[in-house]
Amino acid sequence: MHVILHNVMVSAFVSCGRIDEAKHLFEQMKERNTASWNAILVGYAKGGLKVESFNLFREMHEADVEFDALTMATIINLCASLLALEHGEKIHGLVIKKGHVNSSVVLETALVDMYAKCGAIEKARIVFDMVNDKNIVSWNAMITGYSKHGYSKEALILYEKMQREGIYPNEVTFLSVLAAYSHTGLIEEGLRISISMLEDYEVEAKAEHDSCMVDLLGHAGLLEDAKEVIEKMPIEPQVSTWGALLGACRVHNDVDMERFVANRLFELDPQNPGHYVLMSNIYTAAGRWKEVEDIRQMMKIKGVRKDPGISWIEINNELQIFHAVSKMHPQTEEIYCTLRHLTLRIKGLGYIPDTTFILQNVEDITKEEEEESLLQHSERLAISLGLISLPEKSTIRVFKNLQTCSDCHTATKLISKITDRHIIVWDTNRFHHFENGECSCGDYW
Numbered sequence: 001m002h003v004i005l006h007n008v009m010v011s012a013f014v015s016c017g018r019i020d021e022a023k024h025l026f027e028q029m030k031e032r033n034t035a036s037w038n039a040i041l042v043g044y045a046k047g048g049l050k051v052e053s054f055n056l057f058r059e060m061h062e063a064d065v066e067f068d069a070l071t072m073a074t075i076i077n078l079c080a081s082l083l084a085l086e087h088g089e090k091i092h093g094l095v096i097k098k099g100h101v102n103s104s105v106v107l108e109t110a111l112v113d114m115y116a117k118c119g120a121i122e123k124a125r126i127v128f129d130m131v132n133d134k135n136i137v138s139w140n141a142m143i144t145g146y147s148k149h150g151y152s153k154e155a156l157i158l159y160e161k162m163q164r165e166g167i168y169p170n171e172v173t174f175l176s177v178l179a180a181y182s183h184t185g186l187i188e189e190g191l192r193i194s195i196s197m198l199e200d201y202e203v204e205a206k207a208e209h210d211s212c213m214v215d216l217l218g219h220a221g222l223l224e225d226a227k228e229v230i231e232k233m234p235i236e237p238q239v240s241t242w243g244a245l246l247g248a249c250r251v252h253n254d255v256d257m258e259r260f261v262a263n264r265l266f267e268l269d270p271q272n273p274g275h276y277v278l279m280s281n282i283y284t285a286a287g288r289w290k291e292v293e294d295i296r297q298m299m300k301i302k303g304v305r306k307d308p309g310i311s312w313i314e315i316n317n318e319l320q321i322f323h324a325v326s327k328m329h330p331q332t333e334e335i336y337c338t339l340r341h342l343t344l345r346i347k348g349l350g351y352i353p354d355t356t357f358i359l360q361n362v363e364d365i366t367k368e369e370e371e372e373s374l375l376q377h378s379e380r381l382a383i384s385l386g387l388i389s390l391p392e393k394s395t396i397r398v399f400k401n402l403q404t405c406s407d408c409h410t411a412t413k414l415i416s417k418i419t420d421r422h423i424i425v426w427d428t429n430r431f432h433h434f435e436n437g438e439c440s441c442g443d444y445w
């Protein structure tokens with residue numbers, strides 16, 4: 001059978017999710033070209049088979065198969081989803097070496113997106129500025145990148161530039177622009193954009209846009225209005241929508257509303273350990289110990305397990321993974337010693353360990369161990385390793401699978417100040433850029 005026909009069949013299997021059959025056919029093919037390899041590579045990537053995709057890419061490299069823009073874009077998207085910056089940079093090097101630069105807007109946009117997602121927003125901008133025929137996906141990648149990094153001003157400047165260049169925004173653009181407005185507290189402008197979205201651009205608001213509106217109103221302290229937006233939503237509000245209001249309650253210290261929202265979250269998602277922690281924290285703050293104990297018991301009875309917190313950092317091209325309380329790393333002693341030393345120094349700047357978050361990570365501990373247990377939060381272990389291992393003054397990038405707790409947030413701000421380091425933490429929803437004692441999120445997350 002001709003190779004082109006084979007390729008079509010492999011792609012057909014891939015597009016209906018029959019990866020095993022696609023792979024079988026691919027392995028039987030006597031003649032394969034770049035398109036054949038791409039077909040199976042795209043299949044793996046779509047099927048979430050990340051390791052297999054990387055192995056296949058390596059095989060292609062070893063078999064001297066010519067890469068094209070699609071091969072490169074697929075593998076760069078994978079690096080972005082794995083938050084593997086050093087790998088992504090290597091592939092970027094290969095793109096340049098193979099002469100694929102400026103060959104495809106899809107490939108260049110994939111690079112912008114990869115750099116932004118992996119925490120290297122300045123590099124994303126350098127690549128973005130070199131893209132020749134920017135399309136809406138390219139603009140969105142950069143605007144969303146800025147917005148997720150808390151660089152709202154830059155996001156809004158770019159949004160204006162995009163319009164001047166005659167590109168029409170779409171629903172993705174509006175999500176980032178609304179987020180940027182709420183972050184900068186430009187509530188009127190945000191409201192105007194949300195109206196213009198439908199009236200001028202005929203983009204209908206989806207649940208995500210409503211969440212952005214909740215965030216916008218919440219930031220401005222208009223909690224009742226934010227609650228009204230949620231209650232008027234045509235579809236059942238998602239956990240993330242209530243979550244947006246919750247963040248606002250915390251910042252604006254509205255305990256009644258916080259309790260109301262926590263109850264909604266509890267009903268919506270009773271197996272989520274985060275919601276138990278949240279309720280427990282609210283009762284702890286109010287000194288209602290009986291309720292705190294009730295919640296602990298409820299978690300035991302319902303078998304709710306706390307999500308294990310994991311953080312990771314890339315050092316010398318290798319991912320170093322930390323679990324909370326973990327003492328498995330070969331440099332454990334040095335890591336803990338650095339943390340204890342840093343804690344002493346930041347206490348001098350007024351840091352008071354906030355032990356209300358203990359339940360999040362450690363069960364049944366005595367009061368004396370509380371402070372030590374805060375040191376053991378996985379992101380702090382990763383940051384400490386970064387401080388020890390990375391060259392002086394270099395940026396530290398840590399990724400985390402859960403939202404950061406407020407004690408780690410406070411501690412990291414101060415650590416960035418005393419060590420004079422730029423520390424970037426990704427916590428599933430946004431990047432926190434810690435620099436000189438401040439965070440780009442403005443303590444809002």
Ligand SMILES: [Zn+2]
Nearest residue numbers: 377405407408
């Ligand atoms: Zn923490």
Ligand SMILES: [Zn+2]
Nearest residue numbers: 432439441443
């Ligand atoms: Zn922050």
